[in-house]
Amino acid sequence: MSQVVKIGTRGSKLALWQAYHVEELLQKAGLKAEIVIIDTKGDQILDVSIAKIGSKGVFTQELEDQLLDGRIDIAVHSAKDMQSNLPEGFEIIAFTEREKENDVLVSHDKSVSLKKNVVLGTSSTRRVSTLKYFYPHVKTVEVRGNLQTRIRKMEEGLCDALLLAYAGAHRMEYDHMIVAELDLDEFTPAVGQGSVAIEVAEKLDPVLKTKIAAACNHLETSLRLRAERAYLRVLEGGCSIPVFALANLVGDQLTLKGGIVSLDGKERISILVEGNAGQPEKIGEELADRVFAAGGKVILDQIKSTLNK
Numbered sequence: 001m002s003q004v005v006k007i008g009t010r011g012s013k014l015a016l017w018q019a020y021h022v023e024e025l026l027q028k029a030g031l032k033a034e035i036v037i038i039d040t041k042g043d044q045i046l047d048v049s050i051a052k053i054g055s056k057g058v059f060t061q062e063l064e065d066q067l068l069d070g071r072i073d074i075a076v077h078s079a080k081d082m083q084s085n086l087p088e089g090f091e092i093i094a095f096t097e098r099e100k101e102n103d104v105l106v107s108h109d110k111s112v113s114l115k116k117n118v119v120l121g122t123s124s125t126r127r128v129s130t131l132k133y134f135y136p137h138v139k140t141v142e143v144r145g146n147l148q149t150r151i152r153k154m155e156e157g158l159c160d161a162l163l164l165a166y167a168g169a170h171r172m173e174y175d176h177m178i179v180a181e182l183d184l185d186e187f188t189p190a191v192g193q194g195s196v197a198i199e200v201a202e203k204l205d206p207v208l209k210t211k212i213a214a215a216c217n218h219l220e221t222s223l224r225l226r227a228e229r230a231y232l233r234v235l236e237g238g239c240s241i242p243v244f245a246l247a248n249l250v251g252d253q254l255t256l257k258g259g260i261v262s263l264d265g266k267e268r269i270s271i272l273v274e275g276n277a278g279q280p281e282k283i284g285e286e287l288a289d290r291v292f293a294a295g296g297k298v299i300l301d302q303i304k305s306t307l308n309k
């Protein structure tokens with residue numbers, strides 16, 4: 001009798017896509033798997049912005065409860081939605097191969113452009129603040145809910161286009177509606193954007209952990225995300241803080257470009273550091289030091305006090 005890996009996931013279409021993706025990776029490696037759908041607070045509360053619910057684990061806590069109970073063996077999340085500091089007793093054992101990490105504009109109207117006076121739907125503080133900094137004439141409107149709901153709201157006239165992660169738009173098969181792929185130097189993505197993380201309870205059987213990691217972890221992606229997440233960890237930021245970072249592997253070196261933008265879009269710091277890929281966390285921590293020294297600490301404290309009001 002061989003063991004069946006129980007994959008816990010949220011029930012949104014994007015979450016399910018990611019869970020099926022992981023199921024497929026496990027099956028290719030000869031492991032049996034099944035999917036268990038779990039509702040989270042982040043899915044239930046649709047009328048309050050994520051920034052206000054509080055970033056700490058809105059999409060992850062219910063899954064973590066089930067990991068502890070053993071009702072599921074692994075929890076699958078967008079890596080981007082994972083807190084930089086996991087609660088005690090949990091760990092990430094794999095990051096799947098990263099999808100293209102850019103943000104994109106999604107619309108039925110091919111003429112939409114950041115150069116025009118458009119209204120964009122988004123609920124990310126990073127995207128709103130970045131628009132204020134580079135494209136202050138562009139207006140934004142908050143749009144929450146899963147991607148299907150957001151598209152519907154756009155079609156009802158709420159906005160001209162949505163500002164989304166390529167990864168999500170692509171997975172939901174909205175490629176035909178992608179009207180622009182945004183510049184990585186302007187819209188540097190959120191930490192982890194485009195990869196799927198596999199979280200387990202530390203107490204899970206170590207042999208099973210090793211098998212799952214071997215089946216799902218993509219080495220280059222994990223080095224990149226470890227550097228990005230180390231940066232985020234120093235800032236104690238969740239997905240609600242407008243920070244960004246993107247690592248790339250060049251030979252045995254990791255480059256890491258990242259920074260922070262103030263909520264009003266008046267100040268933006270972006271710095272490039274690099275170092276040996278053997279120690280990704282060190283590079284992330286160095287970026288944090290450099291960003292703080294360049295004025296990022298003041299910006300971060302302002303953001304935290306604004307969001308906690």
Ligand SMILES: NCc1[nH]cc(CCC(=O)O)c1CC(=O)O
Binds near residue numbers: 078079080163194
């Ligand atoms: N913030 C929500 C979220 N979490 C993960 C994705 C898409 C997949 C990814 O970015 O890895 C999205 C949608 C978006 O930001 O447009």
